[in-house]
Amino acid sequence: MGEIDPDRAHPARIYDYLLGGACNFEPDRVLAERILEVMPGAAEAARVNRAFLRRAVRYCADQGIQQFLDLGSGIPTVGNVHETAPGSRVAYIDNDPIAVAHSEIELADTPTAEAVLGDLCDPDGVLDAEPVRRLIKPDEPVAVLMVAVLHFIPEPYDALARYVAAMPSGSYLALTHGTVDTKPPSSGDVINLYENSGSSVAPRSREEVAALCDGLAIVEPGVVWTPEWHPDAPLTADPRDAMAYAVVARKP
Numbered sequence: 001m002g003e004i005d006p007d008r009a010h011p012a013r014i015y016d017y018l019l020g021g022a023c024n025f026e027p028d029r030v031l032a033e034r035i036l037e038v039m040p041g042a043a044e045a046a047r048v049n050r051a052f053l054r055r056a057v058r059y060c061a062d063q064g065i066q067q068f069l070d071l072g073s074g075i076p077t078v079g080n081v082h083e084t085a086p087g088s089r090v091a092y093i094d095n096d097p098i099a100v101a102h103s104e105i106e107l108a109d110t111p112t113a114e115a116v117l118g119d120l121c122d123p124d125g126v127l128d129a130e131p132v133r134r135l136i137k138p139d140e141p142v143a144v145l146m147v148a149v150l151h152f153i154p155e156p157y158d159a160l161a162r163y164v165a166a167m168p169s170g171s172y173l174a175l176t177h178g179t180v181d182t183k184p185p186s187s188g189d190v191i192n193l194y195e196n197s198g199s200s201v202a203p204r205s206r207e208e209v210a211a212l213c214d215g216l217a218i219v220e221p222g223v224v225w226t227p228e229w230h231p232d233a234p235l236t237a238d239p240r241d242a243m244a245y246a247v248v249a250r251k252p
């Protein structure tokens, strides 16, 4: 973490390319195009994921949440958390220095939000970071967002437990998570492409995603395909095309 290696494709910049962004290098674009060759729905899946983030943030804000810890926040794009929940306090955490540098530029005029370079697998480092301590009040309910990030982490369990332990009652965890439950024929190719570029990939089943919320009360409609989570409009495509589950859970 902390070093920019423009010769290696990185999930933050691959995702940015899939979303039509410009914060990516040649290796990111090459890998993203190879992913699109074997899985043409990957760009739409990225947009669907991003749309969930906005719905989940709105939901949490409607429940009275005024502070957000966005872990694996990525490169700023349409519908960042501080824009979707204006007036809230937001700490953006990512382990990609490019994502953090772009977030710092985006947030230059927003004193209530800050970007921090950090590894979500180091919860003490994240929670002790000065901007996090300044923005996130430990005794006030918080929404912890882990959107499209845990499938890059084979062993997130201890870190997750630490974040959940730090969340006061009334806090929320919101996440999306890639899966191969529908056995998409090209999923093995996509996993190989990521792994050959140095990223770990850990798709999880619906039950495994539910287990990530152990100790929390999963809110309706449960662990569902991402487009099915409180959709803004009737669905027009097969929700399984998202290749990811979404869930929001509340700490009792």
Ligand SMILES: C[S@@+](CC[C@H](N)C(=O)[O-])C[C@H]1O[C@@H](n2cnc3c(N)ncnc32)[C@H](O)[C@@H]1O
Pocket: 011, 012, 013, 015, 049, 050, 053, 071, 072, 073, 074, 075, 093, 094, 095, 096, 099, 118, 119, 120, 121, 146, 147, 148, 149, 152, 153
């Ligand atoms: C697919 S993007 C998702 C971005 C954003 N959460 C969203 O859903 O729009 C995954 C992000 O997680 C970040 N990431 C991956 N592993 C991480 C880790 N261990 N700690 C912090 N960020 C991580 C990547 O750099 C990338 O920006």
